[in-house]
Amino acid sequence: MAERYDPQLIEPKWQKVWADEHTWEVSNEEAADENHAYVLVMLPYPSGEPHIGHLKVYSVGDAIAHYRRRIGEKVLQPMGYDAFGLPAENHAIKTGQHPRDSTAASIDEFRRQFRSWGISIDWSRELATDDPSYYRWTQWIFLRLFEKGLAYRKEAAVNWCPVDQTVLANEQVIDGHCERCGSEVEIRQLEQWFFKITDYADRLLDDLDTVDWPPHVVTMQRNWIGRSHGAEVIFRCEELGTDYPVFTTRPDTLFGATFFVMAPEHPDVLRLSDTPEVHEYVNRAVRESPEERAEAKEKTGVPLGHTVTNPVNGEQIPMYVADYVLMEYGTGAIMAVPGHDERDFEFAKKFDLPVRRVVEGGDELPYTGDGPMVNSGRFDGVHNREAFDEIVEWLAEDGRGKPAVNYKLRDWLLSRQRYWGCPIPIVHCPEHGLVAVPDDQLPVELPDVEDYAPRGRSPLAAAEDWVNVTCPTCGGPAKRETDTMDTFVDSSWYFLRYCDAHNDEAAWDREVVDNWMPVDQYIGGIEHAILHLMYARFFTKALADLGYLGVQEPFANLFTQGMITRDGAKMSKSRGNVVSPDEYVERYGADTLRTYVLYLGPIDQDADWSDEGAGGINRFLSRLWRLATDVAETTEPLAGGTPQGEPTVLLRKAHWAIDKVGKDLGRRFAFNTAIAAVIELVNESYRHREELMQTPEGQSQLRFATATAGSLIFPFAPHLGAEVYELLTGERVWEQPWPAADPALLVTDTNEVVVQVNGKLRDRVAVPAGASDDEQERLARESTKVAAHLDGHQIVKTIVVPGKLVNFVLG
């Protein structure tokens, strides 16, 4: 037997058992069992090697999976790789390899490390999104959405990344910069593929009430969808005989509209006025990047030389073009109410336009609060909130307006002008337009091309043999779609495929998926709060509507874990502060690394790595191992599995730890305090071991406590947990139910009661459990320290908390 804790011996040994016996595999029959759980960690992008953040998030998922198995649930914990897309392709370009090769190499590396970490994965369901057997079904889903009009092609002003040489979805543009490479995006007018996620805006918003997610993620999604209720009101330009609808959330301020503004991109601007000034203004505004436009400090604009009629009072108000009005939101034109809107007010000041108060309140204009209306004809005196609907109804009577709802959410732009992605299964026929590739011809495989460098149009266009096909409808010459899909399409349904990963007949069997879904516990990074988590919800709803699924929400519970930093900074190669999991697994073992990252602090918060801290956890695991080997050699196995004799402090401590760890794992994800409880148990064992070794009863309790420590540490340090438990009991810990604390051992026969005088701690006294309030108060009063403070004072009130505290309040 080894003389010291050697994870390099212990860890491979147990990994081999789990691999040989397929311990973590779970059948789909077991999903039919009510008592099952789907525990899922977001799948990794296989570019390069895993980093410490991967180790953390999979350690979290694994702790939850292990705990749930041992409380009797059939747990599905699968693994896969989000292999297509920019992260993998850019990594390939950087390293000069073909993406197919670099991705495969990276997947091998991820798989190897996941195994070396001992994560309890059902490997039989492993998948990679770049595998034709997977993306065949990605294409199949695309076609179902295409049939329903939920995937469509249109020309629009879209975000273009000049470095990655592709269009991006709105969600992938952060502050006007590309989410992946950070370069400033440009706006281009292009024909592209979109998913009609906006059809689901209301449901995506309302159903957030049905999931148990961190509030900040829910808030971020709400804000991103950005639903606002208001009215669409028509302003007519008499000279041109054209109606211009505008969207407003404040129809109550219509009487205060003193001018009218159109976005520079509005198609009618140049029709209304083609002076050089307007031309120049529009051209400049359109050329500016979104960022430059947002940074403009002062309002700018140009009058259009026309007026529109304010429908509530018939006033002619002047029209302007100005870049503070956005074409993408509402109708691309607004009514301006400078008295009650700060932006309109600024513009009015600059252009010397009239400012009129129509709502009372505030000291000066602009006033954006509520109050009674003025200067508003028949609505004078009515509170603005009440007038809101009345005005809309009144306008609706003769078609001058109607209630309206607006969203910030835009349709999801899914096509990419890049090589390494799932081909879009569409053929362009000169006769029949966009034609779906028939299901029996799927997958449309990604062809091998030599030159896949991004240069603004899809590299697939160069694969002529692949591009030129016959039209599935008429058999005439046609061309394949050469754009590929956004990676986020691949990851919007992978959690469904895991349920039925080997199905060659269908993407999945509905009954199987309905049994497993929804995911009971989803775990991943906050960076996907909007992107992936919104897209996956959209896919789930659309697929449910098509009859392929029985759930409306894919992820019942969500947990987002924090980042691990080093020296307070995000780890990066350029900073040189990267912690390589491999290096530490070699040095301390996977158990130390896993336990340490969970011990670092609350896992939803960022935490700073320290080598010394990791060393501390290694010391603890080492202590547990030494204790276990020593106890195994010097004491007898437990007769009947239960300790003997009068309960000692250590036995009580063991039950306390069982109770504590169970609560920390079951009710909240307090891994740090759960681990601390096991450390306490081990420390207590060392403290009492000599004394306990004196009697057979003591020995049995020491053995029980040590085995319990192994059992409780198992979800965090599975190899050592299994080793310790086997040494002491001969059993396999993962086959044992989670231990139950004996309630009788959680209470003691005397309680230490705190005695306060005027709320200040003065003494602690021992009080028998179950003592009456009077008895407890009497014992408290007998304390000499307390008596000294009570001496010569009048007690006006005594607070007694049974078993906890006595507080004497003096007059």
Next chain:
RNA sequence: GCGGCUGUGGCGGAAUUGGUAGACGCGCCGGCCUUAGGAGCCGGUGGGCAUGCCCGUGGGGGUUCGACUCCCUCCAGCCGCACCA
């Protein structure tokens, strides 16, 4: 600007419903055992001074017998949104 989160020893962090502030770990100090190694065991460790008391959870105020915890207000840091009509 709007919305959210977080402020506790030298450091990371604990503290069920308001009831012993600082669990556990790191670091540091002391002892033991060994005395060439990233060893082990035991003990100590919020601050102050007259060894009993005082002060102490970002600042100030409030509620309460009692506040890290609840309320108001201010400050700092982080995150999200940001001309969305």
